[in-house]
Amino acid sequence: MGTFRVTIEVGDPSGQQWSGVEAVVDTGASYTWIPANVLHHLGVTPQFRREFMTADGRVVTRDMAVTMARWDGTALPTLVVFGDPGSMPLLGAYTLEGFGLAPDPVNRRLIPVRGLAL
Incomplete structure (x- = not known):
């Protein structure tokens, strides 16, 4: 099974300018990570900073913003995280849940899921 990639579009906060990015579907990532140079090119500016634990146990602080x-x-x-320039984009859990999507790792695609109201 393993990981797979999908193409999503990231836009400026007003939804006027868009850029397609190929992102690894990563439910282990809390948020979607987009290379900072892509976000800056779209006119997305950092709004706040947050700490993250990396896969190798390091703690890093990254800029974040709300965009489309x-x-x-x-x-x-x-919510998007400003990743290192040239880094692989990650489609994280927050964005997946916002769109009502879940990964189907066998068929390497995203599928719609019902939200929970428990």
């Missing part, structure tokens, strides 16, 4: 993401024609606001 688009999947299958639907555009929604989401």
